[in-house]
Amino acid sequence: MTVPALKHILSIDDEEDILQVTKMSLETLGGFQVSICRGSAKAVDQAMALKPDLILLDVMMPGMDGPSTLKLLRATPEVAHIPVIFMTAKVQPAEVEHYLQLGATGVIAKPFDPMMISKHVDRLWKEFNESGGN
Amino acid sequence: MSPGATDDFMAPLRAKYLVQLRERRPEFTGFLDVLGQGPLAEDTHADMRKKTHRLAGSAATYGFPWISSAARALELALDAQMDVKKLTELSQTLLREVDRALGSRGTE
Numbered sequence: 552m553t554v555p556a557l558k559h560i561l562s563i564d565d566e567e568d569i570l571q572v573t574k575m576s577l578e579t580l581g582g583f584q585v586s587i588c589r590g591s592a593k594a595v596d597q598a599m600a601l602k603p604d605l606i607l608l609d610v611m612m613p614g615m616d617g618p619s620t621l622k623l624l625r626a627t628p629e630v631a632h633i634p635v636i637f638m639t640a641k642v643q644p645a646e647v648e649h650y651l652q653l654g655a656t657g658v659i660a661k662p663f664d665p666m667m668i669s670k671h672v673d674r675l676w677k678e679f680n681e682s683g684g685n
Numbered sequence: 686m687s688p689g690a691t692d693d694f695m696a697p698l699r700a701k702y703l704v705q706l707r708e709r710r711p712e713f714t715g716f717l718d719v720l721g722q723g724p725l726a727e728d729t730h731a732d733m734r735k736k737t738h739r740l741a742g743s744a745a746t747y748g749f750p751w752i753s754s755a756a757r758a759l760e761l762a763l764d765a766q767m768d769v770k771k772l773t774e775l776s777q778t779l780l781r782e783v784d785r786a787l788g789s790r791g792t793e
Contacts, residue, residue: 566742568702568705569742571701575695640741640742640757661743662750664746
């Protein structure tokens with residue numbers, strides 16, 4: 552099965568520190584195009600405007616949190632198909648299972664290693680596509 | 686994620702993070718100030734938890750795993766509603782680790 556190339560990623564987080572290092576790591580080491588969205592308020596609008604291949608979504612954000620944002624993305628036909636990876640410190644097995652049940656494609660633990668995140672994202676992208684996009 | 690293991694692209698980001706950490710240091714000394722006044726009010730507790738969560742989630746990514754560990758310990762203690770004595774100890778540890786990172790800046 553041919554896996555489509557992952558080109559464009561939208562990173563959604565309320566913390567500038569995380570957005571900057573995520574963007575730099577994924578662009579420098581992964582060769583991806585990375586757009587950033589500060590906070591969840593405009594997340595769906597940005598996803599609709601940019602149509603990224605994949606979304607990285609922080610779980611704990613003020614206002615609308617990650618799971619609520621995911622729910623809204625899934626309820627928006629234009630972007631409902633885009634795989635979403637949660638980024639969170641809460642990575643106990645039961646917590647990860649919960650996120651996957653909500654519809655996340657995968658989970659990346661915070662704090663993450665900037666040298667490894669592009670490989671981690673690429674692996675989750677391949678797994679997503681090899682499983683038929685589910 | 687040790688400082689020496691990061692590639693060149695991380696160096697400017699790490700330097701910027703240290704500048705911000707220095708600017709944020711009063712937040713962490715502030716923890717000790719409020720804890721010195723007794724049990725935390727609800728909004729103070731929430732504010733402290735938010736700040737420790739943010740620090741725990743970012744510091745190791747920038748090459749300071751010991752700060753993330755100290756911040757995570759304080760965050761968990763706040764979640765567990767531990768007493769002022771324990772929170773003070775953990776805040777002191779966090780401040781020491783922040784200062785260690787800030788002190789290391791001149792040797793880079």
